[in-house]
Amino acid sequence: MTPDGPDPFDKNAPDSITAAQRDVLVAWLRDAGDRLALRDWRIRVSTCEAERDAIASSYIQDNGDEIWVAVERGFFERPERHRRHSLVHELLHPHFYRVTRLADKLIERELGTRTEAVIMASIGQVEEQSIDRLAWAVSEWLPEVPEA
Numbered sequence: 001m002t003p004d005g006p007d008p009f010d011k012n013a014p015d016s017i018t019a020a021q022r023d024v025l026v027a028w029l030r031d032a033g034d035r036l037a038l039r040d041w042r043i044r045v046s047t048c049e050a051e052r053d054a055i056a057s058s059y060i061q062d063n064g065d066e067i068w069v070a071v072e073r074g075f076f077e078r079p080e081r082h083r084r085h086s087l088v089h090e091l092l093h094p095h096f097y098r099v100t101r102l103a104d105k106l107i108e109r110e111l112g113t114r115t116e117a118v119i120m121a122s123i124g125q126v127e128e129q130s131i132d133r134l135a136w137a138v139s140e141w142l143p144e145v146p147e148a
C-alpha cells in the first residue's frame with residue numbers, strides 16, 4: 001500500500017484550511033469514523049477546498065478503503081451542528097458506496113450511455129437524500145466538532 005497517494009482535491013488552488021485546522025478535523029473524523037464502523041478505513045483530510053457550493057465533500061478511492069474529506073473555506077465559522085452534520089454526511093458515503101458501484105457495474109454497457117447516465121443520476125440523488133437524512137439523525141449522537 002502506498003502511504004500517501006495524491007490529494008484528489010489538489011487543483012493548485014489556495015488552501016481552504018490551515019495545517020492546524022486539518023489536524024483538528026483528522027482527529028475528529030478518526031474518532032467519529034471509528035464510531036461509525038469505519039475502523040478499517042483510512043480517513044484523509046485535504047487542506048484544499050471542497051467542491052463548489054459544498055460545506056464538505058469527499059472522494060472515495062476505488063481500490064483500498066480510503067476516503068478523502070475536504071471542507072469549504074470558512075468551514076469553522078459555520079454553526080457547530082452544521083459542521084458536524086456535513087462531516088457525518090461524508091463519513092456515511094463509504095457505507096453506500098459499494099451499493100452504488102454495484103448498480104453502476106450491473107447496468108454498465110447494458111442499456112446505452114444515455115439511459116445509464118439517467119439511472120445513475122437518479123440513484124445518486126436518492127443516495128444523497130438518504131445519506132443527508134441519516135446524517136442529521138446520527139450526528140446528534142456524536143461529539144461536537146471543536147473550534148479551530
Ligand SMILES: [Zn+2]
Pocket residue numbers: 089090093128131
Ligand atoms: Zn454526499
